[in-house]
Each structure stands twice: as structure tokens, then as C-alpha cells.
Amino acid sequence: GAVVSQHPSRVICKSGTSVKIECRSLDFQATTMFWYRQFPKQSLMLMATSNEGSKATYEQGVEKDKFLINHASLTLSTLTVTSAHPEDSSFYICSARTDEYEAFFGQGTRLTVV
Amino acid sequence: RKEVEQDPGPFNVPEGATVAFNCTYSNSASQSFFWYRQDCRKEPKLLMSVYSSGNEDGRFTAQLNRASQYISLLIRDSKLSDSATYLCVVNAHTGRRALTFGSGTRLQVQP
Numbered sequence: 001g002a003v004v005s006q007h008p009s010r011v012i013c014k015s016g017t018s019v020k021i022e023c024r025s026l027d028f029q030a031t032t033m034f035w036y037r038q039f040p041k042q043s044l045m046l047m048a049t050s051n052e053g054s055k056a057t058y059e060q061g062v063e064k065d066k067f068l069i070n071h072a073s074l075t076l077s078t079l080t081v082t083s084a085h086p087e088d089s090s091f092y093i094c095s096a097r098t099d100e101y102e103a104f105f106g107q108g109t110r111l112t113v114v
Numbered sequence: 115r116k117e118v119e120q121d122p123g124p125f126n127v128p129e130g131a132t133v134a135f136n137c138t139y140s141n142s143a144s145q146s147f148f149w150y151r152q153d154c155r156k157e158p159k160l161l162m163s164v165y166s167s168g169n170e171d172g173r174f175t176a177q178l179n180r181a182s183q184y185i186s187l188l189i190r191d192s193k194l195s196d197s198a199t200y201l202c203v204v205n206a207h208t209g210r211r212a213l214t215f216g217s218g219t220r221l222q223v224q225p
Contacts, residue, residue: 034212034213036215041122041217042217043118043201043215043216043217043218044158044201044215045215046212046213046214049212091155093157093158095213103160103213105157105158105159106157107156107157108155108156108157110155
């Protein structure tokens with residue numbers, strides 16, 4: 001089946017620095033990718049929809065200047081958490097869908113801001 | 115009100131037991147329904163799609179009631195390896211094709 005690769009799987013950064021997370025579709029082209037965030041014992045919450053070649057669509061309450069999304073090619077989307085703070089510590093997961101219904105997820109990135 | 119609601123559990127059951135999870139969704143325009151499984155600190159993985167006629171995959175049976183906006187998952191003959199969080203997932207087909215997740219129901223199968 002389709003595979004989505006996400007890295008890094010784990011990152012620890014200092015408060016105020018920026019962190020980039022990459023999400024790649026390995027064997028299919030994904031014109032749309034989705035970025036989710038999951039806090040402990042909570043559900044995955046959609047942050048934004050990443051569209052190849054155009055601006056991302058952000059969900060209400062998600063700061064677009066803080067969570068920069070770039071979808072430069074059909075197989076790569078990146079999420080940059082700028083000026084990270086401890087409250088940004090979370091599990092970030094990307095997802096892509098083919099023309100079928102199933103969604104394929106990256107392995108997730110556990111971000112810890114200290 | 116959450117778009118997709120699930121009982122968080124945990125459900126603690128012995129091996130071999132039958133366990134059922136329920137889920138309700140608020141958007142009547144929802145078109146696609148799924149159960150995903152998520153292991154601790156891992157990404158979700160598709161367990162099965164849910165169809166109006168109901169569908170079965172081995173020990174797992176899913177049911178959808180559109181009138182009541184209700185989805186269920188039945189697991190028979192529980193195995194230790196079934197221990198995980200089960201996510202009820204809905205796609206409203208609003209054009210974005212993003213999925214809406216319930217908060218998950220945690221299952222712990224005990225020996």
C-alpha cells in the first residue's frame with residue numbers, strides 16, 4: 001500500500017527556535033496533505049490542509065505565521081514550527097490520501113520544546 | 115458538541131471476550147466512515163471502512179446507522195494484540211477530504 005514517510009520522529013528543541021518536519025509520499029503523488037496535532041489522551045486535530053503549489057488552508061485557531069506549511073512538490077510537504085514554545089510540545093502527524101478513501105499517515109513527530 | 119464522540123474507556127476485558135465500541139457523529143452530511151487503530155505513540159492505521167449494510171472482517175464487525183448517526187465496532191474473541199486505542203473517523207466530503215477523528219476508545223485485553 002501507499003507509504004507516507006515523516007521525519008524526524010522525535011525532536012527536542014529550545015524555546016524560541018524553529019523546527020521543520022518533513023512529510024513525503026513515497027510511491028504516489030499527493031496533491032493534498034493534511035497536518036494533524038495530537039495532545040496526550042486527545043484526538044487528532046486537523047491543523048491545516050497543504051495544497052501542492054498553493055497556500056495552505058488553516059483551521060480556525062491555528063496561527064499560519066507560527067505553523068508554516070510548504071508543499072513545493074507532489075511528494076513533499078513541510079511544517080515549520082516557528083519560535084516554538086513549551087505549549088507547542090505535541091505529536092504532529094501528516095497524512096495523505098490517494099484517490100481511494102484510505103488515508104495514509106506518516107509515523108508522526110514527537111516535538112518537545114524545553 | 116464534538117463532531118465525533120466516543121466513550122474514552124478504558125475497556126478492560128479478558129482474552130476471548132466480545133467487546134463493542136460506539137460512536138456518534140454530528141454532521142448529517144458525512145459520507146465516509148472508518149475505524150482506525152492507534153497504538154501508543156504510533157500513527158493511526160486503518161482497521162476497516164464502515165458501510166451502511168454493515169461489514170465484517172474476521173473477528174471485527176462494523177455497523178452504520180445513518181438515521182441515528184451512529185457507528186459501532188464489535189470485536190469477538192479478543193486477543194492481547196487487540197489492545198490499542200480505536201478511533202472512529204468520519205469524512206464529510208466537504209471538498210477538503212480531511213478526516214475528522216473521535217478522541218478514541220482505549221481497549222486493554224488482559225490475559
